[in-house]
Amino acid sequence: MRLIFGCLLAFVIAAAIGLSMTWLTLSRGTAFGAIPIGAWTAWPKTGTQDADPYSRATIARSGELPVGSGDGVAFLARADDNGKALDGRCDVLINGVTPQARFWTITLYDSQGQLVANSIERHGFTSQEILRHADGSFEVAVAPRARPSNWLPTGGIENYVLMLRLYDTPVGVATRAAREAPMPAIQVRSCP
Amino acid sequence: MMRWALWLLAGALLGGIVHLVTVLILPATATQDAYSRFSTMSEVNTVTPVPPPTPQNAVIPFMDPAFAAAVCRYDLSAGPIKLNVPVSIAYTSVSFYTRRGVAYYAINDRAAGRRAIELDLMTSAQRSNLPDDEEVTAADRLIVESPTSTGLIMVRALAPEAGLMPAVRNALNAARCRVDVKS
Numbered sequence: 001m002r003l004i005f006g007c008l009l010a011f012v013i014a015a016a017i018g019l020s021m022t023w024l025t026l027s028r029g030t031a032f033g034a035i036p037i038g039a040w041t042a043w044p045k046t047g048t049q050d051a052d053p054y055s056r057a058t059i060a061r062s063g064e065l066p067v068g069s070g071d072g073v074a075f076l077a078r079a080d081d082n083g084k085a086l087d088g089r090c091d092v093l094i095n096g097v098t099p100q101a102r103f104w105t106i107t108l109y110d111s112q113g114q115l116v117a118n119s120i121e122r123h124g125f126t127s128q129e130i131l132r133h134a135d136g137s138f139e140v141a142v143a144p145r146a147r148p149s150n151w152l153p154t155g156g157i158e159n160y161v162l163m164l165r166l167y168d169t170p171v172g173v174a175t176r177a178a179r180e181a182p183m184p185a186i187q188v189r190s191c192p
Numbered sequence: 193m194m195r196w197a198l199w200l201l202a203g204a205l206l207g208g209i210v211h212l213v214t215v216l217i218l219p220a221t222a223t224q225d226a227y228s229r230f231s232t233m234s235e236v237n238t239v240t241p242v243p244p245p246t247p248q249n250a251v252i253p254f255m256d257p258a259f260a261a262a263v264c265r266y267d268l269s270a271g272p273i274k275l276n277v278p279v280s281i282a283y284t285s286v287s288f289y290t291r292r293g294v295a296y297y298a299i300n301d302r303a304a305g306r307r308a309i310e311l312d313l314m315t316s317a318q319r320s321n322l323p324d325d326e327e328v329t330a331a332d333r334l335i336v337e338s339p340t341s342t343g344l345i346m347v348r349a350l351a352p353e354a355g356l357m358p359a360v361r362n363a364l365n366a367a368r369c370r371v372d373v374k375s
Contacts, residue, residue, distance in 0.1 A: 006199040013203025018210025025215070049296045049339070057215045059293040060222035063229050064254045065346060068287035068298025102302070103283050103350055105258045113253025115245055123247075123257045128282075128352035155247075165256060167283055167350070168300050 026061055029076075030054045037178045039186045040075040040164065044173045047073070064113060072101070072167035078111075080186045086161065088116070088154030090191040092142040094162070096184030101169035103127050106140065108152055111159045118153035125150060138184075162186070219292045226252050226293045227265070227344055234265045237273060239347065239367045244357075256348070260361040264345040264369035268338060272314035274372045275345060279307055280363040283350040288313070290340045297336050304334070311336055312372065313345070345369060 032052045033045035046055040047069040059066060067074045079085050080092065098104050107124035110116055115123045125140065131149050132138045141147035144156040154160055164183070171181045219225070229251050234240035242251055242261040255261065260280075266273050277286055279301040286309055287298040301309060311334035319337055347367050351357040 002195075006195070009196075010199050010203035010206060013200060014206030014210050017204055017207025018214060021207070021211040022214045022218075025211075026218075047295045047298070049294060051294050053215050056292065056294060057218040060219035060225045062254075063222075063224045063226050063252045063293075065226045065252060065287070065289055065293055065344070066295050068285075068289075068295035070298030070303065071285040071287050071300055071348075103352065105256055105350075107256060107258075109254060114250055115247045115257060117247035126258045126350065126352050129354070163254065167285070168302060 022057075025054055026058050029058070033173075035175055035181075037075070037181055037183045039077045039079055039081050040183045041077075042073050042075045042171075042175075044069060044073050044171075044175070047071070048173070062113065067165060069172055072165055072169055073171050075164045075166070075183060077162045077164070077186055080188050082188075084188065085159060086142075086186075087191065088157040088160050089144055091147075091189040093139060093187050093189050094142060094184050095137065095139040095187075097137050097182050098127070098164065098184065099166060099169060099171045099181035101127075101166035101171070103167045104165060104169075105167075106152070106162060106164045108142065108154065109161050109163065110157055111161060113161075116153075116155040116157055116160060118155045120151075120153060122151070122153060124152065140184075226289065227291050227342070230263050230265050230344060234263055236265055236267045237270075237369060237371055239264045239369050241361070241364065258352075259348045259350050260357060260364050261349075262347045262364050262367055264347070264367075266313065266338075266343055266345060266369065268313065268315050268318065268341045270371050272312050272318050272372045273369055275309070275311050275313060275367075275369045277309040277347050277367040278363055279304070279309065280349040280360050281356060282352045282360075284309065285348050286311075287346045287348070288336060288338065289344040289346065290338070291342045292340075293344075296339055299334075310334065313338055315341055 035042045046066045104127045130138050140150040140152050142152045144154050239262050245255040285300040313336045349360045351360040
């Protein structure tokens with residue numbers, strides 16, 4: 001009797017631990033091959049044949065297609081520079097410069113990777129569209145209500161993510177530090 | 193008491209195994225992966241335009257809305273595929289994915305260096321069956337080897353400004369992928 005209970009307990013614990021670890025690693029992303037630069041993280045290896053089993057599982061589960069390494073690299077931000085999750089009700093300022101690339105785009109998605117509905121149908125900027133300062137740096141105001149210059153509307157949703165994709169860029173698997181790839185800062189200005 | 197602690201430990205160890213096994217078999221059991229999503233909207237070995245992502249509807253998550261995209265869902269069992277993509281105004285890229293969505297090759301217009309990206313896609317077996325004399329003429333022809341016999345080719349072209357999207361979309365309509373009949 002005790003043996004049966006013991007086995008049962010072990011199996012229940014195994015299922016709980018195993019499945020929750022799988023779920024957590026696939027929804028949060030793992031540190032394997034990650035390049036964290038400020039608030040941004042890229043997984044350039046995910047765009048190659050050497051993708052690790054975790055990124056393979058993540059891709060299969062979500063249905064996304066990663067940016068191939070011969071095409072470019074994608075940087076994802078879920079939180080601001082202080083590690084606080086990005087909230088669509090707050091005013092957030094992205095400013096700085098981007099690493100060297102022929103083109104780049106910045107896009108706002110909800111946490112599932114869908115675009116967010118808004119009144120002006122703007123979901124992101126390309127490197128050609130964006131208004132810049134004289135020194136080449138730029139500012140993007142990510143906010144629920146209209147802002148002057150580069151306004152990226154959040155639609156007021158609770159959680160969003162930002163993706164900065166560099167196309168035709170030397171940034172990739174060999175990139176190590178922020179010095180090689182300066183990413184823009186993400187700062188919360190005000191929160192209701 | 194000691195006995196229960198042992199059962200707990202056994203459970204935790206088994207949990208680690210469950211975790212690794214589920215991660216490894218997940219790609220083979222996923223029903224909503226990119227290939228499955230494109231299966232319902234595209235023919236085999238034909239370039240199909242991918243509808244632009246909108247907040248209500250996107251074929252796959254995390255699509256870049258600044259790009260026009262087209263997909264060729266390929267099956268190499270009938271022979272190698274020839275792909276021809278005209279280069280559009282700003283930036284054009286072609287990415288190759290296995291049946292499970294792993295990006296095994298990608299090339300952009302600058303690397304291709306011409307007015308069009310032209311290449312042949314084949315399995316390793318088909319490549320080793322190429323006649324020798326053809327291997328010589330293959331010097332100026334780009335050959336990509338697919339690790340799987342089925343997969344996806346994503347053709348993407350950037351519209352640097354929103355107003356250019358219709359033109360970019362039009363340019364992509366000229367992209368072709370077809371089974372290479374003569375070889």
